[in-house]
Amino acid sequence: MILLAGCSEVRGGNMDMQDAAERADGMLDSVLAEVAPRVLWVHGPTTAGNCTVTRRRTVMTVVSAQRRGSFLGVVERFWRKSGYRVTAVNSHVDAPAIYVKTQDGFQVSLTVADKGQVHFTVDSPCVRRSEVADSTSRATAFLDPEARLIPRPNIHSDFWSADAPGVAPAGS
Template sequence: MRRLILPLVVAGCIALTAVGCATSRGSEMDMQAAAERSDKILDSVLQEIRPELRWVHGPTTVGSCDVSRRRVVMTDISAERRGNLLGVVDRFWRKSGYRMTVINNDLDFPAIYARTRDGFGVRLRIGGEGQAFFQVDTPCVRKSEVARSTSPATAFLDPDAELIPRPNIHSDFWSASGS
């Protein structure tokens, strides 16, 4: 009996500590503040990239205690330039104190994932036809309403569009091929 009690007490203490941490973090920031912080994270990395990439807002999703903000790049990024983009982003995130969590070196669909010091998950994935997708996932925070992002997109998206199209903006640098 005694052997069962100690593990249960330890498990209970760990659970209470985790709840206490989530509650204290949640009391500091609500979903709207977390979404705004996500926008700043996305704005800062996109401002770092030269020449500039053109992008539109992807969908914002709201979970039970978290928010995800997305940016979809409309600049066509050639296979030859994908490594350049991931390198710029990787260096900026490391310089910003982010901890790299996953680096996927797939030739067609590379991606990098990182975590900020305050627990926000960030990622850059390259999808079909060289389309880049940036995403920030917040830690668990207090529930609140979440407004649309106020960051102005740099590419046009038809307001009636049901889906975000594939990349359709040419860049002399980002779209360049090695031929």
């Protein structure tokens, strides 16, 4: 086994950084597919360290303060059902967050930021160094290719953007 600078061990077994990025994409695709009614999202930046890779997705659908609890509940239930271990929960009214860890060492988080913008992040464990290609998952919201920053959420959902508390309709 080759140890990489900055890592005490390679945790991903035979996995390299591209494999880890693809695994992260699969985790992000799965959780976003679980949210109903559907939200629209864009890719955040991919970053690579000495032996880790981070994939990000930013939800462009406005999730109102009144619906954030429902949104977080859908995600947390899915992650628990998927065998992820909840490592921390931030119950802050304006900026709640959930942090989980997979059995193979990936750290996954959902954070809510300004204007109800939801961010998903997956950090890989230390894996073999390799090049990392852009994600092949297709974003569901438009982002100007020239944009330097991801704008605040700007897509209205009759459900997720509503100003009244509610439970997501079954089968949406």
